[in-house]
Amino acid sequence: MALLSAREALAFPGGDNSSDTIINDVHLNLTTLSHWNYTLYSNGSLSNGSWCLLAFRPYMPSYVLPNGTFLNVTWCWTPTKPIDVRGGVAVGYAVLFGIALVLTLVALNKHGRLHLPVEKRFYPIGRRWQWYWGSWVCATAMISLITSIDVDRYFLPELPVILSSFFWYLMQMGTVALVWEAVRHWGSWMERQFIDPDPFTLRDDDRRSKVEFYLPLLFYLFLWLNFFMIVPRNWEPVQHQRYPQQTLNDAAPTATDSRFKAGAFLLAVCWLITVYSLRHSIKYYCPRNRGIFNRITGFFRYTPLRFMLIIPLVAALVTYQVLVAFRFEYSPLKVGGLDAAIFAGGYTPSLLIVYIQAVFGFINPNEDLELQRQRRVRHQALDREMGIVYKPSWWRRVNGEVLDPNASMRDRLLRNVREVQGNKRPAPGTEIPANAADGAADVEMTPVSPALTSPRPPGPHSERYRGRSDRTRQQAAIDRVAGLPLAQREELMMDGPPPPSYTETLSTGPSPQVPGAARSISAQSSASTNQPPQQIRSMLDV
Known part of the structure:
Protein backbone atom coordinates (compact mmCIF):
# COMPACT_ATOMS: atom_id res chain seq x y z
CA MET A 1 0.00 0.00 0.00
CA ALA A 2 1.40 3.32 -1.07
CA LEU A 3 1.68 6.03 1.58
CA LEU A 4 0.05 9.43 1.45
CA SER A 5 2.37 12.38 0.90
CA ALA A 6 4.17 13.83 3.89
CA ARG A 7 2.90 17.30 3.07
CA GLU A 8 -0.64 16.17 3.96
CA ALA A 9 0.36 14.69 7.30
CA LEU A 10 -1.12 16.36 10.39
CA ALA A 11 0.06 16.46 14.00
CA PHE A 12 -1.97 14.52 16.52
CA PRO A 13 -4.19 16.83 18.54
CA GLY A 14 -3.52 17.12 22.27
CA GLY A 15 -5.34 15.11 24.89
CA ASP A 16 -5.66 14.84 28.64
CA ASN A 17 -1.96 14.10 29.03
CA SER A 18 1.18 13.54 27.00
CA SER A 19 0.22 9.97 26.10
CA ASP A 20 -3.30 10.82 25.05
CA THR A 21 -4.78 12.30 21.84
CA ILE A 22 -8.36 13.20 20.98
CA ILE A 23 -9.47 12.57 17.40
CA ASN A 24 -13.13 13.37 16.68
CA ASP A 25 -13.96 13.21 20.38
CA VAL A 26 -12.37 9.78 20.77
CA HIS A 27 -9.41 9.29 23.15
CA LEU A 28 -6.59 7.16 21.74
CA ASN A 29 -3.27 6.19 23.26
CA LEU A 30 -0.69 8.38 21.62
CA THR A 31 2.19 6.17 22.80
CA THR A 32 0.69 3.16 21.04
CA LEU A 33 0.08 5.14 17.85
CA SER A 34 3.66 6.40 17.83
CA HIS A 35 5.01 2.93 18.56
CA TRP A 36 3.24 1.47 15.52
CA ASN A 37 4.16 4.46 13.29
CA TYR A 38 0.60 5.68 12.66
CA THR A 39 0.21 9.09 11.03
CA LEU A 40 -2.89 11.27 10.79
CA TYR A 41 -3.58 12.74 7.33
CA SER A 42 -5.68 15.64 6.19
CA ASN A 43 -8.12 13.43 4.25
CA GLY A 44 -9.29 11.87 7.53
CA SER A 45 -7.29 8.64 7.41
CA LEU A 46 -4.92 7.10 9.90
CA SER A 47 -2.18 4.98 8.32
CA ASN A 48 1.19 3.43 9.09
CA GLY A 49 2.06 2.37 5.54
CA SER A 50 0.62 -1.13 5.92
CA TRP A 51 -2.78 -0.45 7.43
CA CYS A 52 -5.15 2.40 6.72
CA LEU A 53 -8.32 3.17 8.65
CA LEU A 54 -10.88 5.94 8.66
CA ALA A 55 -10.54 8.50 11.44
CA PHE A 56 -13.77 10.51 11.02
CA ARG A 57 -17.31 9.93 12.15
CA PRO A 58 -19.20 7.67 11.96
CA TYR A 59 -16.24 5.39 11.09
CA MET A 60 -13.87 6.54 13.87
CA PRO A 61 -12.47 3.57 15.89
CA SER A 62 -13.49 3.51 19.53
CA TYR A 63 -10.30 2.22 21.12
CA VAL A 64 -6.75 1.05 20.36
CA LEU A 65 -5.09 -1.82 22.23
CA PRO A 66 -1.39 -1.77 23.25
CA ASN A 67 -0.63 -4.29 20.48
CA GLY A 68 -1.92 -1.84 17.83
CA THR A 69 -5.34 -3.43 17.32
CA PHE A 70 -8.27 -1.01 16.83
CA LEU A 71 -11.84 -1.68 17.89
CA ASN A 72 -14.82 -0.86 15.62
CA VAL A 73 -12.45 -0.05 12.77
CA THR A 74 -13.42 0.77 9.15
CA TRP A 75 -10.66 0.33 6.61
CA CYS A 76 -9.92 2.84 3.88
CA TRP A 77 -10.74 0.27 1.16
CA THR A 78 -14.45 0.27 1.94
CA PRO A 79 -17.27 1.72 -0.23
CA THR A 80 -18.38 4.44 2.13
CA LYS A 81 -19.36 7.13 -0.39
CA PRO A 82 -22.74 7.28 -2.17
CA ILE A 83 -23.14 6.22 -5.80
CA ASP A 84 -21.82 8.95 -8.04
CA ARG A 378 -34.59 -22.30 -59.24
CA HIS A 379 -36.43 -25.60 -59.60
CA GLN A 380 -39.68 -23.82 -60.40
CA ALA A 381 -37.93 -21.75 -63.05
CA LEU A 382 -36.42 -24.88 -64.61
CA ASP A 383 -39.82 -26.61 -64.57
CA ARG A 384 -41.39 -23.68 -66.38
CA GLU A 385 -38.66 -23.75 -69.00
CA MET A 386 -39.22 -27.49 -69.54
CA GLY A 387 -42.99 -27.19 -69.53
CA ILE A 388 -43.52 -29.31 -66.43
CA VAL A 389 -46.75 -28.51 -64.60
CA TYR A 390 -47.35 -30.09 -61.21
CA LYS A 391 -50.83 -31.00 -60.05
CA PRO A 392 -52.30 -28.92 -57.22
CA SER A 393 -52.08 -30.09 -53.65
CA TRP A 394 -55.75 -31.11 -53.50
CA TRP A 395 -55.25 -33.60 -56.33
CA ARG A 396 -53.63 -36.22 -54.12
CA ARG A 397 -56.34 -35.94 -51.49
CA VAL A 398 -59.11 -36.34 -54.05
CA ASN A 399 -57.48 -39.41 -55.58
CA GLY A 400 -56.76 -41.04 -52.24
CA GLU A 401 -52.98 -40.63 -52.45
CA VAL A 402 -52.65 -39.03 -49.03
CA LEU A 403 -52.16 -41.43 -46.12
CA ASP A 404 -54.48 -41.05 -43.18
CA PRO A 405 -52.30 -40.48 -40.09
CA ASN A 406 -54.94 -42.23 -37.93
CA ALA A 407 -55.15 -45.31 -40.15
CA SER A 408 -54.40 -48.68 -38.58
CA MET A 409 -51.66 -51.01 -39.74
CA ARG A 410 -54.25 -53.32 -41.34
CA ASP A 411 -55.61 -50.45 -43.45
CA ARG A 412 -52.12 -49.50 -44.59
CA LEU A 413 -51.30 -53.09 -45.57
CA LEU A 414 -54.55 -53.40 -47.50
CA ARG A 415 -53.74 -50.17 -49.30
CA ASN A 416 -50.37 -51.62 -50.31
CA VAL A 417 -52.14 -54.74 -51.62
CA ARG A 418 -54.45 -52.65 -53.76
CA GLU A 419 -51.52 -50.68 -55.16
CA VAL A 420 -49.69 -53.90 -56.09
CA GLN A 421 -52.81 -55.15 -57.87
CA GLY A 422 -53.12 -51.85 -59.70
CA ASN A 423 -56.11 -50.47 -57.78
CA LYS A 424 -55.66 -47.50 -55.46
CA ARG A 425 -59.06 -48.04 -53.91
CA PRO A 426 -61.30 -51.17 -53.78
CA ALA A 427 -64.00 -51.63 -56.37
CA PRO A 428 -67.58 -51.05 -55.21
CA GLY A 429 -68.98 -54.18 -53.57
CA THR A 430 -65.58 -55.89 -53.26
CA GLU A 431 -64.78 -57.47 -49.92
CA ILE A 432 -61.21 -58.24 -48.89
CA PRO A 433 -60.69 -61.21 -46.60
CA ALA A 434 -59.96 -60.21 -43.06
CA ASN A 435 -57.19 -62.78 -42.69
CA ALA A 436 -55.31 -61.35 -45.66
CA ALA A 437 -53.84 -58.51 -43.65
CA ASP A 438 -53.26 -60.73 -40.64
CA GLY A 439 -51.16 -63.15 -42.62
CA ALA A 440 -49.26 -60.27 -44.16
CA ALA A 441 -48.59 -58.79 -40.77
CA ASP A 442 -47.14 -62.11 -39.59
CA VAL A 443 -44.49 -62.23 -42.29
CA GLU A 444 -44.16 -58.38 -42.76
CA MET A 445 -44.96 -58.77 -46.48
CA THR A 446 -47.81 -57.96 -48.78
CA PRO A 447 -50.43 -60.78 -48.61
CA VAL A 448 -50.73 -63.09 -51.60
CA SER A 449 -53.77 -62.43 -53.73
CA PRO A 450 -56.31 -65.29 -54.03
CA ALA A 451 -56.05 -64.98 -57.80
CA LEU A 452 -52.48 -66.25 -57.62
CA THR A 453 -53.57 -69.59 -56.08
CA SER A 454 -56.21 -70.37 -58.76
CA PRO A 455 -55.35 -72.48 -61.86
CA ARG A 456 -53.34 -70.44 -64.33
CA PRO A 457 -54.81 -69.75 -67.77
CA PRO A 458 -53.15 -71.34 -70.77
CA GLY A 459 -49.91 -69.55 -71.52
CA PRO A 460 -47.52 -69.61 -74.46
CA HIS A 461 -46.11 -72.96 -73.26
CA SER A 462 -49.39 -74.61 -72.27
CA GLU A 463 -49.53 -76.95 -75.30
CA ARG A 464 -47.00 -79.79 -75.74
CA TYR A 465 -43.81 -78.45 -77.19
CA ARG A 466 -42.76 -80.00 -80.51
CA GLY A 467 -39.49 -78.21 -81.09
CA ARG A 468 -35.84 -79.12 -80.37
CA SER A 469 -34.92 -76.59 -77.62
CA ASP A 470 -34.38 -78.31 -74.27
CA ARG A 471 -34.84 -75.08 -72.27
CA THR A 472 -38.17 -74.34 -73.93
CA ARG A 473 -39.27 -77.95 -73.43
CA GLN A 474 -38.47 -77.78 -69.69
CA GLN A 475 -40.26 -74.45 -69.32
CA ALA A 476 -43.31 -75.89 -71.12
CA ALA A 477 -43.35 -78.83 -68.71
CA ILE A 478 -43.13 -76.53 -65.70
CA ASP A 479 -45.96 -74.39 -67.07
CA ARG A 480 -48.15 -77.41 -67.60
CA VAL A 481 -47.56 -78.69 -64.09
CA ALA A 482 -48.10 -75.23 -62.59
CA GLY A 483 -51.36 -74.91 -64.47
CA LEU A 484 -52.77 -78.15 -63.04
CA PRO A 485 -54.87 -78.21 -59.90
CA LEU A 486 -53.11 -79.03 -56.66
CA ALA A 487 -54.69 -82.53 -56.43
CA GLN A 488 -53.44 -83.52 -59.88
CA ARG A 489 -49.94 -82.23 -59.10
CA GLU A 490 -49.85 -84.38 -55.98
CA GLU A 491 -51.08 -87.39 -57.94
CA LEU A 492 -48.30 -86.95 -60.52
CA MET A 493 -45.69 -86.91 -57.79
CA MET A 494 -46.91 -90.16 -56.19
CA ASP A 495 -44.91 -93.39 -56.75
CA GLY A 496 -46.58 -95.77 -59.21
CA PRO A 497 -45.84 -99.25 -60.69
CA PRO A 498 -42.53 -99.71 -62.49
CA PRO A 499 -42.42 -99.23 -66.28
CA PRO A 500 -42.51 -102.34 -68.57
CA SER A 501 -39.29 -104.06 -69.56
CA TYR A 502 -37.63 -103.52 -72.88
CA THR A 503 -38.50 -107.07 -74.22
CA GLU A 504 -42.14 -106.77 -73.29
CA THR A 505 -42.41 -103.52 -75.11
CA LEU A 506 -40.83 -105.03 -78.23
CA SER A 507 -42.98 -108.16 -78.18
CA THR A 508 -46.38 -106.72 -77.53
CA GLY A 509 -46.13 -102.95 -77.98
CA PRO A 510 -48.36 -100.45 -76.26
CA SER A 511 -51.86 -99.79 -77.38
CA PRO A 512 -52.23 -96.35 -78.80
CA GLN A 513 -55.82 -96.15 -77.59
CA VAL A 514 -55.37 -97.32 -73.96
CA PRO A 515 -52.44 -95.97 -71.94
CA GLY A 516 -50.63 -98.67 -70.03
CA ALA A 517 -51.94 -101.51 -72.23
CA ALA A 518 -48.47 -103.02 -72.64
CA ARG A 519 -48.20 -103.37 -68.87
CA SER A 520 -51.50 -105.21 -68.58
CA ILE A 521 -50.81 -107.57 -71.53
CA SER A 522 -47.35 -108.53 -70.26
CA ALA A 523 -48.78 -109.32 -66.90
CA GLN A 524 -51.34 -111.77 -68.41
CA SER A 525 -48.95 -113.45 -70.92
CA SER A 526 -46.71 -116.40 -70.00
CA ALA A 527 -44.33 -116.04 -72.93
CA SER A 528 -41.76 -114.22 -70.84
CA THR A 529 -41.42 -117.17 -68.44
CA ASN A 530 -41.36 -119.98 -71.08
CA GLN A 531 -38.79 -118.46 -73.43
CA PRO A 532 -35.03 -118.74 -72.76
CA PRO A 533 -33.18 -115.77 -71.21
CA GLN A 534 -32.44 -112.85 -73.51
CA GLN A 535 -28.93 -112.51 -74.78
CA ILE A 536 -27.46 -109.03 -74.21
CA ARG A 537 -25.88 -107.80 -77.43
CA SER A 538 -25.11 -104.21 -76.52
CA MET A 539 -25.40 -101.65 -73.74
CA LEU A 540 -28.76 -100.62 -75.14
CA ASP A 541 -30.25 -103.93 -73.93
CA VAL A 542 -29.38 -103.19 -70.26
Missing part, protein backbone atom coordinates in the same frame (compact mmCIF):
# COMPACT_ATOMS: atom_id res chain seq x y z
CA VAL A 85 -22.74 9.85 -11.62
CA ARG A 86 -20.42 7.21 -13.01
CA GLY A 87 -22.02 4.47 -10.92
CA GLY A 88 -25.58 5.52 -11.76
CA VAL A 89 -24.96 5.62 -15.50
CA ALA A 90 -23.12 2.30 -15.24
CA VAL A 91 -26.21 0.66 -13.75
CA GLY A 92 -28.33 1.83 -16.69
CA TYR A 93 -25.77 0.60 -19.23
CA ALA A 94 -25.51 -2.74 -17.43
CA VAL A 95 -29.29 -3.24 -17.78
CA LEU A 96 -29.12 -2.44 -21.49
CA PHE A 97 -26.29 -4.89 -22.00
CA GLY A 98 -28.26 -7.54 -20.10
CA ILE A 99 -31.21 -7.12 -22.48
CA ALA A 100 -28.80 -7.25 -25.42
CA LEU A 101 -27.40 -10.54 -24.09
CA VAL A 102 -30.88 -12.11 -24.12
CA LEU A 103 -31.51 -10.87 -27.68
CA THR A 104 -28.14 -12.20 -28.79
CA LEU A 105 -28.88 -15.65 -27.41
CA VAL A 106 -32.25 -15.69 -29.18
CA ALA A 107 -30.56 -14.74 -32.45
CA LEU A 108 -27.95 -17.45 -31.86
CA ASN A 109 -30.71 -20.02 -31.44
CA LYS A 110 -32.34 -18.86 -34.68
CA HIS A 111 -29.30 -18.65 -36.94
CA GLY A 112 -27.31 -21.47 -35.37
CA ARG A 113 -30.01 -24.09 -35.96
CA LEU A 114 -29.39 -26.52 -38.83
CA HIS A 115 -32.02 -27.39 -41.46
CA LEU A 116 -29.69 -28.91 -44.05
CA PRO A 117 -26.94 -31.54 -43.83
CA VAL A 118 -23.58 -30.18 -42.73
CA GLU A 119 -21.22 -29.43 -45.60
CA LYS A 120 -17.49 -29.84 -45.26
CA ARG A 121 -16.89 -26.47 -46.86
CA PHE A 122 -19.26 -24.53 -44.56
CA TYR A 123 -19.17 -25.59 -40.92
CA PRO A 124 -22.06 -24.57 -38.63
CA ILE A 125 -19.74 -22.90 -36.11
CA GLY A 126 -18.75 -20.36 -38.78
CA ARG A 127 -22.19 -18.75 -38.66
CA ARG A 128 -22.33 -18.85 -34.85
CA TRP A 129 -19.06 -17.10 -34.04
CA GLN A 130 -20.50 -13.61 -34.39
CA TRP A 131 -23.17 -14.47 -31.80
CA TYR A 132 -20.59 -16.06 -29.52
CA TRP A 133 -18.57 -12.87 -29.60
CA GLY A 134 -21.76 -10.86 -29.03
CA SER A 135 -22.40 -12.84 -25.85
CA TRP A 136 -18.78 -12.25 -24.81
CA VAL A 137 -19.17 -8.49 -25.31
CA CYS A 138 -22.36 -8.33 -23.25
CA ALA A 139 -20.92 -10.43 -20.41
CA THR A 140 -17.64 -8.49 -20.11
CA ALA A 141 -19.45 -5.15 -20.40
CA MET A 142 -21.82 -6.07 -17.58
CA ILE A 143 -18.91 -7.07 -15.31
CA SER A 144 -17.04 -3.88 -16.12
CA LEU A 145 -20.09 -1.68 -15.50
CA ILE A 146 -21.12 -3.39 -12.27
CA THR A 147 -17.63 -3.00 -10.82
CA SER A 148 -17.64 0.63 -11.97
CA ILE A 149 -20.27 1.38 -9.33
CA ASP A 150 -17.65 1.06 -6.56
CA VAL A 151 -14.91 2.98 -8.35
CA ASP A 152 -16.12 6.30 -6.90
CA ARG A 153 -17.58 4.81 -3.71
CA TYR A 154 -14.27 3.54 -2.29
CA PHE A 155 -12.59 5.98 0.08
CA LEU A 156 -9.26 5.05 -1.50
CA PRO A 157 -9.17 3.55 -5.04
CA GLU A 158 -8.49 -0.14 -5.02
CA LEU A 159 -9.66 -3.34 -6.78
CA PRO A 160 -12.85 -2.02 -8.49
CA VAL A 161 -10.95 0.33 -10.81
CA ILE A 162 -8.68 -2.55 -11.86
CA LEU A 163 -11.57 -4.93 -12.55
CA SER A 164 -13.52 -2.29 -14.43
CA SER A 165 -10.56 -1.43 -16.65
CA PHE A 166 -9.56 -5.06 -17.20
CA PHE A 167 -12.98 -6.17 -18.44
CA TRP A 168 -13.39 -2.97 -20.43
CA TYR A 169 -10.39 -3.87 -22.56
CA LEU A 170 -11.73 -7.41 -22.99
CA MET A 171 -15.02 -5.91 -24.15
CA GLN A 172 -13.19 -3.80 -26.72
CA MET A 173 -11.42 -6.84 -28.12
CA GLY A 174 -14.68 -8.79 -28.29
CA THR A 175 -16.43 -5.98 -30.14
CA VAL A 176 -13.76 -5.84 -32.83
CA ALA A 177 -13.88 -9.64 -33.15
CA LEU A 178 -17.69 -9.50 -33.38
CA VAL A 179 -17.58 -7.12 -36.34
CA TRP A 180 -14.86 -9.19 -38.00
CA GLU A 181 -16.85 -12.40 -37.71
CA ALA A 182 -19.97 -10.71 -39.05
CA VAL A 183 -18.10 -9.45 -42.13
CA ARG A 184 -16.21 -12.71 -42.66
CA HIS A 185 -19.32 -14.84 -42.40
CA TRP A 186 -21.19 -12.58 -44.79
CA GLY A 187 -18.50 -13.35 -47.37
CA SER A 188 -18.82 -17.06 -46.61
CA TRP A 189 -22.61 -16.84 -47.01
CA MET A 190 -22.19 -15.07 -50.36
CA GLU A 191 -19.82 -17.81 -51.48
CA ARG A 192 -22.29 -20.49 -50.41
CA GLN A 193 -25.07 -18.90 -52.46
CA PHE A 194 -22.68 -18.47 -55.36
CA ILE A 195 -21.67 -22.13 -55.60
CA ASP A 196 -24.96 -23.74 -54.58
CA PRO A 197 -26.31 -23.86 -58.17
CA ASP A 198 -22.94 -25.05 -59.50
CA PRO A 199 -20.32 -26.35 -57.00
CA PHE A 200 -17.58 -26.15 -59.65
CA THR A 201 -18.01 -22.45 -60.39
CA LEU A 202 -15.14 -21.38 -58.07
CA ARG A 203 -11.77 -23.02 -57.76
CA ASP A 204 -10.26 -24.13 -54.47
CA ASP A 205 -6.66 -23.23 -55.26
CA ASP A 206 -6.92 -19.71 -56.70
CA ARG A 207 -5.96 -16.39 -55.16
CA ARG A 208 -9.46 -15.86 -53.77
CA SER A 209 -9.40 -19.05 -51.71
CA LYS A 210 -5.90 -18.36 -50.42
CA VAL A 211 -6.84 -14.87 -49.28
CA GLU A 212 -9.92 -16.21 -47.50
CA PHE A 213 -7.74 -18.81 -45.79
CA TYR A 214 -5.03 -16.45 -44.53
CA LEU A 215 -7.16 -13.41 -43.61
CA PRO A 216 -8.68 -14.97 -40.45
CA LEU A 217 -5.25 -16.12 -39.33
CA LEU A 218 -3.85 -12.64 -39.85
CA PHE A 219 -6.74 -10.97 -38.04
CA TYR A 220 -6.56 -13.19 -34.97
CA LEU A 221 -2.78 -12.84 -34.91
CA PHE A 222 -3.08 -9.07 -34.42
CA LEU A 223 -6.03 -9.48 -32.04
CA TRP A 224 -4.08 -11.81 -29.78
CA LEU A 225 -1.08 -9.48 -29.97
CA ASN A 226 -3.40 -6.76 -28.69
CA PHE A 227 -4.44 -9.12 -25.89
CA PHE A 228 -0.86 -9.86 -24.86
CA MET A 229 0.09 -6.20 -25.01
CA ILE A 230 -2.66 -5.17 -22.59
CA VAL A 231 -3.87 -7.98 -20.34
CA PRO A 232 -0.78 -9.75 -18.91
CA ARG A 233 0.72 -6.87 -16.93
CA ASN A 234 1.02 -5.50 -13.42
CA TRP A 235 -2.30 -3.70 -12.84
CA GLU A 236 -1.54 -2.53 -9.29
CA PRO A 237 -0.17 0.94 -10.22
CA VAL A 238 -3.57 1.78 -11.77
CA GLN A 239 -5.13 1.94 -8.30
CA HIS A 240 -2.50 4.40 -7.03
CA GLN A 241 -4.76 7.44 -7.38
CA ARG A 242 -5.18 8.39 -3.72
CA TYR A 243 -3.84 11.93 -4.20
CA PRO A 244 -2.81 13.99 -7.23
CA GLN A 245 0.93 13.47 -6.96
CA GLN A 246 0.55 9.72 -6.73
CA THR A 247 -1.73 9.75 -9.77
CA LEU A 248 0.88 11.64 -11.80
CA ASN A 249 3.73 9.44 -10.65
CA ASP A 250 2.16 5.96 -10.84
CA ALA A 251 -1.29 5.71 -12.45
CA ALA A 252 -0.94 8.02 -15.45
CA PRO A 253 2.41 6.62 -16.72
CA THR A 254 1.10 3.06 -16.39
CA ALA A 255 -2.15 3.79 -18.28
CA THR A 256 -0.32 5.50 -21.13
CA ASP A 257 2.78 3.36 -21.48
CA SER A 258 4.11 1.93 -24.73
CA ARG A 259 2.25 -1.35 -24.37
CA PHE A 260 -1.15 0.35 -24.24
CA LYS A 261 -0.20 2.45 -27.27
CA ALA A 262 0.97 -0.60 -29.24
CA GLY A 263 -2.21 -2.49 -28.32
CA ALA A 264 -4.39 0.34 -29.59
CA PHE A 265 -2.59 0.44 -32.96
CA LEU A 266 -2.83 -3.37 -33.25
CA LEU A 267 -6.59 -3.00 -32.81
CA ALA A 268 -6.56 -0.45 -35.64
CA VAL A 269 -4.82 -3.02 -37.86
CA CYS A 270 -7.62 -5.47 -37.07
CA TRP A 271 -10.14 -2.89 -38.22
CA LEU A 272 -8.27 -2.41 -41.51
CA ILE A 273 -8.24 -6.19 -42.08
CA THR A 274 -12.00 -6.24 -41.53
CA VAL A 275 -12.55 -3.55 -44.14
CA TYR A 276 -10.31 -5.38 -46.59
CA SER A 277 -12.28 -8.59 -46.04
CA LEU A 278 -15.49 -6.75 -46.89
CA ARG A 279 -13.92 -5.33 -50.04
CA HIS A 280 -12.65 -8.80 -50.99
CA SER A 281 -16.13 -10.35 -50.68
CA ILE A 282 -17.73 -7.59 -52.72
CA LYS A 283 -15.11 -7.98 -55.44
CA TYR A 284 -15.62 -11.71 -55.97
CA TYR A 285 -19.28 -12.27 -55.12
CA CYS A 286 -20.96 -9.08 -56.34
CA PRO A 287 -21.16 -7.57 -59.84
CA ARG A 288 -17.82 -6.10 -60.83
CA ASN A 289 -17.20 -2.46 -61.61
CA ARG A 290 -14.55 -1.07 -63.93
CA GLY A 291 -12.54 1.98 -63.03
CA ILE A 292 -11.48 3.47 -59.70
CA PHE A 293 -14.54 5.64 -59.16
CA ASN A 294 -16.93 2.87 -60.17
CA ARG A 295 -15.24 0.50 -57.75
CA ILE A 296 -15.58 2.98 -54.91
CA THR A 297 -19.22 3.54 -55.78
CA GLY A 298 -19.81 -0.21 -56.05
CA PHE A 299 -18.15 -0.79 -52.67
CA PHE A 300 -20.66 1.46 -50.92
CA ARG A 301 -23.51 0.23 -53.09
CA TYR A 302 -23.11 -3.46 -52.33
CA THR A 303 -22.12 -3.08 -48.68
CA PRO A 304 -25.04 -4.29 -46.51
CA LEU A 305 -26.76 -1.71 -44.35
CA ARG A 306 -25.69 -3.55 -41.21
CA PHE A 307 -22.02 -3.07 -42.07
CA MET A 308 -22.58 0.55 -43.01
CA LEU A 309 -23.60 1.04 -39.38
CA ILE A 310 -21.29 -1.18 -37.34
CA ILE A 311 -17.99 -0.60 -39.19
CA PRO A 312 -17.96 3.17 -38.45
CA LEU A 313 -18.95 2.40 -34.85
CA VAL A 314 -16.04 0.02 -34.36
CA ALA A 315 -13.79 2.65 -35.96
CA ALA A 316 -14.96 5.13 -33.29
CA LEU A 317 -14.22 2.51 -30.64
CA VAL A 318 -10.67 2.00 -31.89
CA THR A 319 -10.15 5.76 -32.11
CA TYR A 320 -11.19 6.18 -28.49
CA GLN A 321 -8.78 3.48 -27.37
CA VAL A 322 -5.96 5.22 -29.21
CA LEU A 323 -6.99 8.49 -27.54
CA VAL A 324 -6.91 7.10 -23.98
CA ALA A 325 -3.53 5.53 -24.67
CA PHE A 326 -2.16 9.11 -24.96
CA ARG A 327 -4.55 11.18 -22.79
CA PHE A 328 -5.12 9.76 -19.33
CA GLU A 329 -7.83 12.28 -18.34
CA TYR A 330 -10.28 10.71 -20.84
CA SER A 331 -9.50 7.14 -19.86
CA PRO A 332 -11.86 4.82 -17.93
CA LEU A 333 -8.78 3.90 -15.86
CA LYS A 334 -8.87 7.32 -14.18
CA VAL A 335 -10.86 7.62 -10.97
CA GLY A 336 -13.12 10.64 -11.23
CA GLY A 337 -12.43 11.01 -14.94
CA LEU A 338 -14.66 12.59 -17.57
CA ASP A 339 -17.82 10.48 -17.45
CA ALA A 340 -19.22 11.73 -20.76
CA ALA A 341 -16.09 10.62 -22.65
CA ILE A 342 -15.92 7.29 -20.81
CA PHE A 343 -19.46 6.23 -21.66
CA ALA A 344 -19.80 7.89 -25.06
CA GLY A 345 -16.52 6.54 -26.44
CA GLY A 346 -15.97 3.47 -24.27
CA TYR A 347 -19.35 1.75 -23.97
CA THR A 348 -21.84 3.27 -26.41
CA PRO A 349 -20.24 1.94 -29.64
CA SER A 350 -20.20 -1.62 -28.31
CA LEU A 351 -23.79 -1.32 -27.08
CA LEU A 352 -25.03 -0.02 -30.44
CA ILE A 353 -23.14 -2.72 -32.35
CA VAL A 354 -24.69 -5.50 -30.26
CA TYR A 355 -28.21 -4.09 -30.70
CA ILE A 356 -27.76 -3.62 -34.45
CA GLN A 357 -26.61 -7.21 -34.72
CA ALA A 358 -29.64 -8.40 -32.73
CA VAL A 359 -32.11 -6.38 -34.84
CA PHE A 360 -30.73 -7.68 -38.12
CA GLY A 361 -30.58 -11.15 -36.60
CA PHE A 362 -34.35 -11.02 -36.14
CA ILE A 363 -34.92 -9.58 -39.62
CA ASN A 364 -32.68 -11.90 -41.63
CA PRO A 365 -33.88 -15.50 -42.12
CA ASN A 366 -32.01 -18.64 -41.21
CA GLU A 367 -29.45 -19.36 -43.92
CA ASP A 368 -30.47 -22.99 -44.42
CA LEU A 369 -34.10 -21.98 -44.86
CA GLU A 370 -33.11 -19.22 -47.24
CA LEU A 371 -31.02 -21.65 -49.26
CA GLN A 372 -33.97 -24.04 -49.47
CA ARG A 373 -36.15 -21.19 -50.73
CA GLN A 374 -33.62 -20.28 -53.42
CA ARG A 375 -33.47 -23.90 -54.52
CA ARG A 376 -37.26 -24.05 -54.84
CA VAL A 377 -37.25 -20.88 -56.92
